[in-house]
Amino acid sequence: MAQITLIEAVTQALAWEMKHDSSVLVLGEDVGVNGGVFRATQGLLQQFGEGRVLDTPLDETTIAGLTVGLAAQGMKPVAEAQFEGFIYAMLEQIICHAARLRNRTRGRMSVPAVFRAPWGGGIRAPEHHSEANEALFTNVPGLRVVLPSSPARAYGLLLAAIRDPDPVIFFEPKRIYRQYKEEVPDDGEALPLDVCFVLRDGTDVTLVTWGAQVKETLEAAEALAADGISAEVIDVATLKPLDFDTIAESVAKTGRCVIVHEAPRTAGFGAEIAARLAEHSMYDLLAPVERVTGYDTHIPLFRLEMKYLPGVDKIVAAAKRTLAAG
Amino acid sequence: MAQITLIEAVTQALAWEMKHDSSVLVLGEDVGVNGGVFRATQGLLQQFGEGRVLDTPLDETTIAGLTVGLAAQGMKPVAEAQFEGFIYAMLEQIICHAARLRNRTRGRMSVPAVFRAPWGGGIRAPEHHSEANEALFTNVPGLRVVLPSSPARAYGLLLAAIRDPDPVIFFEPKRIYRQYKEEVPDDGEALPLDVCFVLRDGTDVTLVTWGAQVKETLEAAEALAADGISAEVIDVATLKPLDFDTIAESVAKTGRCVIVHEAPRTAGFGAEIAARLAEHSMYDLLAPVERVTGYDTHIPLFRLEMKYLPGVDKIVAAAKRTLAAG
């Protein structure tokens, strides 16, 4: 069984599902002969042919609208936005149609599509190649929002996303596309789309995160352990619909919660988790909730971007504050 | 001094500022001879001529992009999206350019523009005419988001929005466009863009809201008063940047908080307020925070829409729960 990276897991999931379901197709810019600018669709054109892997004209509105039309006619399109920063022109089609067609037609039509995009900062890329804009989607009813952070979760969640009968926004943390390899059996096993992943058990504080910051958060948990603090680490991964129960249970145990994400803080998705804690877990909380996030500024160009992103130091400090507090 | 409605206050503010600043202009669909589908721009074409009031081709991308270009060249455009549900095609230009041009150019260029749109449900309108989608904008750095709920606040905040050197999303709660009249002196006095409005003092519970739900929230406060409960009512109105201090002070006093908005609950802007309470006001809170919001579904067509929107009953019940809790 091969060891593969996160991006290879994406390719592997696409290939598996294309092989087993002839209605699955991939479309986007440069997804064909070039195999995607990150190589997520590498080899698919060769394997499945031009009818399954389509290079579109350079227009995200086109990609999104075609995807809605294809899906409504029974295909399962997996559309790619080349970077998360180019997804904005897809929003009208996603919000007005992908997310609503089932509801609008009382189930007569639906949009079983996936909108994939590399996501997040930290790769020294040009402008608009580093955003963490998942909060654009989390208030929109009818969407699922998924953000895996390991090869295995990328594989299992992408399979689930393609099979899901509703539209899924599938963000891939590009900073960790090739960070490490792990064994991911190519067995077509999907992961559930509505449970959080507990990556590390702990008793003193709950660290909740998603995307590339899972890496820093796990490192922070290590660092805390060195100081005798036992941190539980939860990877939300399936942001919407949110499995709050797993988080609430953990906080019921630890009494403390630090939420970590790289998007700007204000109205980032971390706010929703903190809000639910304020509603449902108040009596469990021994200390105020902490958020460790990107600043409420644009992520800077790359000379400064690592100063924008949260890091191990900030997560550790926040966790320690929660312990000092209560 | 005339008594005017909220929509007349919008017109009055536009007219004042167009008269006193020749760089202000209005653009959008049907804003000219028709005076806007709600009559927000009524009479402006006649008063200021074709060079100041522009009917654009029917394309929101065009409206938004022109607005960025006009603003970058020293104009102060006030762009209209005919309904909030048609603002999506503006998002790429708003997020990538309006919100970023100042930052991108280190202040060399900026976008002193206002993007206006009628907002929210409850007028028995067709599909896409009833959304509460303010959360799309609140995670975007560089934007201001304003949502007045009275004639006087509409007048003062719109003046402030036009004068503000940065892009402002200005949503107008259409359900209360003509709900009541009040005296609004046409004196060109702007209101501050970064303080919440305390509409009613109280000591037992803080009700935080914005938009058309201000009406129901004030009614709920009345109903609570009849039961001997003293509710403080805060109209957030300037969502972003958020004046959290006013809310925190109130909650420090009351110990209880109910957040009311008509947008879907999950990742609505209420989450941010609840999150800040969880971070900063935990020791003040005597009861869990409550959110009274739209459901996590699309606002239904009008036969059911009033069952979707929060109402006095739900606000009162939530407030009472907070009192029972602690």
Next chain:
Amino acid sequence: MSVVATFEIEYLQYLDTEGRLIREDLPAFARDIRQLVDIYKLMTYLRVFDGKAVALQRTGKLGTYASCLGHEAAHVAIGSAMQEDDSLAVSYREYGAQFFRGVRARDVLMYWGGDERGSDFAGPAHDFPWCVPIATQCLHAAGSALAFKLRKEPRVAVCTVGDGGSSKADFNSAINVAGAMQLPLVAVIVNNQWAISVPRSAQTGAKTLAQKGIAAGLDCIQVDGNDLIAMRAALDHAIKRARHGHGGTVIEAVTYRLSDHTTADDARRYRPDAEVKEAWEREPLKRIRAYLSSLNAWSDEEEAAWKAQCGDLVDAEVNAYLETKSQPVEAMFDYTYAELPPDLAAQRAEAIAREHGG
């Protein structure tokens, strides 16, 4: 300077405003007089329905309604030219096309009456529902056309869009990708001269809207949109081309919106009565009726009888609409996802409890 490409936009018309044939080459379908009469009858039904719907709105029994007055020839030509397994993506007023495909008047009324079930209509399940965000439906048609092409099905996707809508990005994107991928798409621009209050002249500097197809490398043609025979001929031609894999077409149907934009609009605010009056001279029903009369295929008696019958038919639909109870409150949850997620289930339960005073 050398010329590397040349283009022409042709204008197609068969009947003049008095219903007189002005060309020799009558298309085959038009020789089938029974069929023409049937189509004309649907146009009349449509007009009776439309008037009734406006009246319903005026008396508070319907929400905002978008009238199709004056567009009948363009709309029914589309419906009658399509095959059932073709797919139609409309804006919001093309009932004539939809009635041909099985959509019922009561479906239309349900939709404008604020009930989602209207879009779960009796027409083909692969037809798109009404689409409020202007021109976005054009890309759904393009996506449908792509699905048909990829699956090698001999099906065609047809979309309609307004003169205003032809400015919107999605329309241009749809015809562009249709050209780039050689899709079986027929895009009909129903140019009724107005986009609410904005006249055609403010939408574009282009002389015709048909020429937008040149930018996409599609066939394009301008047609008298009030001339049923011309519209149907243009559609037959375009649909046939598309079905045989020869690519897409843009058809500009030149017509006029004889009504207000919707019942929420008052067109007297922005357009002169004289223009409307003059447009009535060119309206589509009169013309085809005159033509049928001249062939002795339709009489005043038939007209009167059919109109009366339409009244009854429409009344029955109206009653069916008025008698339909609202959906229960949980209906707002049940189609958000294929399966109800747990947190939504909790909200659903809360809504039901609230409904019952809980």
Next chain:
Amino acid sequence: MSVVATFEIEYLQYLDTEGRLIREDLPAFARDIRQLVDIYKLMTYLRVFDGKAVALQRTGKLGTYASCLGHEAAHVAIGSAMQEDDSLAVSYREYGAQFFRGVRARDVLMYWGGDERGSDFAGPAHDFPWCVPIATQCLHAAGSALAFKLRKEPRVAVCTVGDGGSSKADFNSAINVAGAMQLPLVAVIVNNQWAISVPRSAQTGAKTLAQKGIAAGLDCIQVDGNDLIAMRAALDHAIKRARHGHGGTVIEAVTYRLSDHTTADDARRYRPDAEVKEAWEREPLKRIRAYLSSLNAWSDEEEAAWKAQCGDLVDAEVNAYLETKSQPVEAMFDYTYAELPPDLAAQRAEAIAREHGG
């Protein structure tokens, strides 16, 4: 059928690939040989700069960089045809146009070096910065053109967009509104045949990209984009028309991207070497140099000397770039709004404290 509109797309070329004049009507500006030489010198500077920038990236001293190799004639023609108070809105590789307007090589390097100060460049303050979201800059140019028109200023807005970008909604929207409002906009499609790995043929079924202007009712022309004289002539004509209120123009500059898309790309994955080799035959510097040589206006000695000088000039710019310290951490806060809101002030303070180990 009557024809209601006809259109032609013309192709403009003055110099063949060997630099021989193939038309008689040499435009006035081209008779000023000193000016031609100056423009040619800038093209050479550009090429030296470009090679150096790629090398800097390869050695880790620059981030991703978008080369302009092969586009020099199209780019400098734009820069040289514009007046200072005109406004330019580019994509990301049109340094040739920008150098003419005062942007410095070090500004370009700062930008691709990950420092926002690059976009606070030495060029005109009313020129737009590099624009990554494809084609969105076209609407900024349209908005600028509208501002100029409303203020009755005799200024012109020029935008550039790629062949790929000509598919994007914003481009079509920009030219459409320019036509509808008769704006002083000149839109140059720099058709270098590739949008990363996607060939021109996959973007559209249109025979030329120039004909996109027909849809918008604009003038349009296809030009040999490697022919400096033709490009400049087309621009002069279009800019003059625009300046005098006669409306906008779409210019398709047919050229070729001789480099990878950016330094992050490897074009050998998707295009044949033979195609690139063949394209080198048509590259723009050789052609204008041959023409100038044939007029005895430029010699091999001058060429060698100037190239050496360019090396020095570029080195100085590179050094200036390399010596520029990063901005302090607070720089990421200070331009989010004109004034720092209180909650952002708190975050700023936190970031500064963190920087100092706090």
